[in-house]
Amino acid sequence: MASGQGRVLELAVLGSLHETPLHGYELRKRLNALLGMFRAFSYGSLYPCLRSLLEQGLIMEEQPAPTTIVGGRSKIVYKLTAEGKERLQDLLTQAGPSAWEDESFGVHFAFFRHTEAEVRLRILEGRRSRLEERLDAVRTALARTRERLDSYTLELQRHGLESVEREVRWLNELIATERRASAEESPDRSTDE
Amino acid sequence: MASGQGRVLELAVLGSLHETPLHGYELRKRLNALLGMFRAFSYGSLYPCLRSLLEQGLIMEEQPAPTTIVGGRSKIVYKLTAEGKERLQDLLTQAGPSAWEDESFGVHFAFFRHTEAEVRLRILEGRRSRLEERLDAVRTALARTRERLDSYTLELQRHGLESVEREVRWLNELIATERRASAEESPDRSTDE
């Protein structure tokens, strides 16, 4: 209950609108193009989210120049308010479990451009721990298993483990890159250790 | 609304209980050991599911031999009824979207041992189509994108695409294996094509 736990959509919407004002339909297309590989945003959650953000004063409707519009189809373009930008900065600073869980990590990562280097690093490491935790859990459970597993179950396990291990390796590379970049930027202890 | 759409838990529980009677806590551990890499089953859904299955007469409480029990801690062991077994067979025969979506595919796959060869093949192919569809969608959306993307977004895209492509390759191998096995079993057209 602390502060915006689990509300992935809020960040996704705020982050997208930070680039450029958008309306619902377009927003969904953007998000699904950006993150379609990981999750599927739907209207059933988008529109309620937009309404909530509107009520909170974090976004507002943008009136297009009336002269340019002729055949004006009903279309509601939203843009960030000052409070919205503040809130976005806030969300981008949070490096907690809500940032590295499966559903939310992708969204946070997608807006890393606007995230401080230190926060980026903590999120990447948090995600890595999360995955390694999961690997451990499944591996020990597997080791404790008495009965012989059928080939399908084994193959599923193998594939699952391999996928997660692969993501861990990916995270390792990203973390190394981040470290290298931040070392270049502030080479105080460049030769240290 | 047709017939048990989306109810992944039902299959997971019925399938697990088919191997051996279990109680809630153990059931959850089993499922998380089996599928923990893909999803996380929680009590908040398990117990309501068990209750529902009980009401439907698909499972029943199993009384352990009272003599053996001494310090009997309250523990409710469930086992399949005849109707439950029937229902399970039914679920295992269904090869629809509800079988190859992200959340459900793993569960269906985990019980492939009890699934007919033909159904297995259709599920694997269905999943593959689903993933290829997604690849297409993201690729064309990406191609249509005018603005230049930052390196984080690009890396996310790259990693997402690679993961899905990898799963498609995995499915290809599985499908080939299935085909080979089924050809061996009924070598009517062994030399055909």
Place this chain on the structure above:
DNA sequence: GCTCCGATGTATCGCACCGATACATCCCGA
């Protein structure tokens, strides 16, 4: 010129399921 269809667009409802939490008992080590 007319019509149909698919893309664009806003919106709601049902409901599956996760995370957190509460609470009780058992067992084991300090």
Place this chain on the structure above:
DNA sequence: TCGGGATGTATCGGTGCGATACATCGGAGC
């Protein structure tokens, strides 16, 4: 002996997906 961790059952709140409904626009085909 006492406290913490594993075992065990159970509920509640809330997020967000899928299906659906319903409008309008532009273009393809005839």
